[in-house]
Amino acid sequence: MDSFWQKLPKPFFVLAPMADVTDAAYRRLIAESGAPDVTWTEFVSADGLYHTREVQKMLDAENPLMRDLQFTEGERPIVAQLFSSKPDMMAYAAEVVATLGFDGVDLNMGCPDRSIEKQGAGAALMKNPELAVALVQAAKEGVAKSGRAVPVSVKTRIGYNKETIDEWIPKILSAEPAALTVHLRTRKEMSLVPAHWDLMSRVVALRDVYAPGTRIIGNGDVRDLTDARQKVAESGADGAMIGRGVFGNPWVFAGRAYDDTSPAERLAALATLARYFEEITPPKSFQILKKHIKAFANGFPGAAELRATLMETESADELAAIVASYQLPSES
Numbered sequence: 001m002d003s004f005w006q007k008l009p010k011p012f013f014v015l016a017p018m019a020d021v022t023d024a025a026y027r028r029l030i031a032e033s034g035a036p037d038v039t040w041t042e043f044v045s046a047d048g049l050y051h052t053r054e055v056q057k058m059l060d061a062e063n064p065l066m067r068d069l070q071f072t073e074g075e076r077p078i079v080a081q082l083f084s085s086k087p088d089m090m091a092y093a094a095e096v097v098a099t100l101g102f103d104g105v106d107l108n109m110g111c112p113d114r115s116i117e118k119q120g121a122g123a124a125l126m127k128n129p130e131l132a133v134a135l136v137q138a139a140k141e142g143v144a145k146s147g148r149a150v151p152v153s154v155k156t157r158i159g160y161n162k163e164t165i166d167e168w169i170p171k172i173l174s175a176e177p178a179a180l181t182v183h184l185r186t187r188k189e190m191s192l193v194p195a196h197w198d199l200m201s202r203v204v205a206l207r208d209v210y211a212p213g214t215r216i217i218g219n220g221d222v223r224d225l226t227d228a229r230q231k232v233a234e235s236g237a238d239g240a241m242i243g244r245g246v247f248g249n250p251w252v253f254a255g256r257a258y259d260d261t262s263p264a265e266r267l268a269a270l271a272t273l274a275r276y277f278e279e280i281t282p283p284k285s286f287q288i289l290k291k292h293i294k295a296f297a298n299g300f301p302g303a304a305e306l307r308a309t310l311m312e313t314e315s316a317d318e319l320a321a322i323v324a325s326y327q328l329p330s331e332s
């Protein structure tokens, strides 16, 4: 049976997983502002899900893993991203997210975070391709146990210390993921150099040979849909993934560039986001919302002073009151 990946019109544009940024609150705001074709959750620890496997612990209102796995219908199709280096735990977690109603399961094979790599997960899997393939297989078996046909995809990079597209990409494609997102940098490059979109066509050519059914998504430095369309057209990818381009711009998938949004609508969106943020259960520290303040309250005279005031707030009501009484320079 065809998965939702097969039914997406091309090119398609998807929201990147970003820990503590694209949480349930921001995803909801983005869905309401012009939804992406596919939404990713932040990454979730498969081992964490495995270790809370008694049903009661799993459904405990205080379980932060369940908080990260909340979603609204407007976010569909929604893909849950998991990380692990242990096939049995990956299988279990894939079964759980399929049972929870997610439309897809994605395996993280690109995260450079030391705490993730120490577990042998994330980017470390590029150094252990056999295990990477086994994890995809395990996730597929886990999903099958749920009784639902949920496609398994992978998000990775172009190599570890150096670009190894010709070795790594065919290897991971041999596991036949439904989709493969390639962040066009090596692990070593972190996000410090421009993404190598010039290499994307090689990934696409390998897909054509090794796994024609796999959808290929390019990622890295895509600012907005205009930029995405151009990068996809030049590279032959099926779609593009946007991460940091959503900072302060939840309308990016509606085709708007940051500079086309007004300070007034950005501040109103920030107040809405603060409200959604408070509705997440169990609650996250209001502190985490503050990286959004920097992105939304930006780009007008007096923005720095307003940001400083907003940073002092501790609730959505307090933030909304300041935003409501603020006179933007152009309006005074």
Ligand SMILES: Cc1cc2nc3c(=O)[nH]c(=O)nc-3n(C[C@H](O)[C@H](O)[C@H](O)COP(=O)(O)O)c2cc1C
Pocket: 016, 017, 018, 019, 020, 021, 042, 043, 081, 108, 110, 111, 155, 183, 219, 220, 221, 222, 241, 242, 243, 244, 245
């Ligand atoms: C704050 C932050 C958190 C991220 N968290 C994740 C994550 O949980 N899983 C993942 O696969 N990538 C994660 N990434 C990487 C992004 O998904 C994306 O690959 C990267 O930012 C490059 O795309 P961009 O230039 O469009 O931002 C994160 C990036 C940022 C900036």
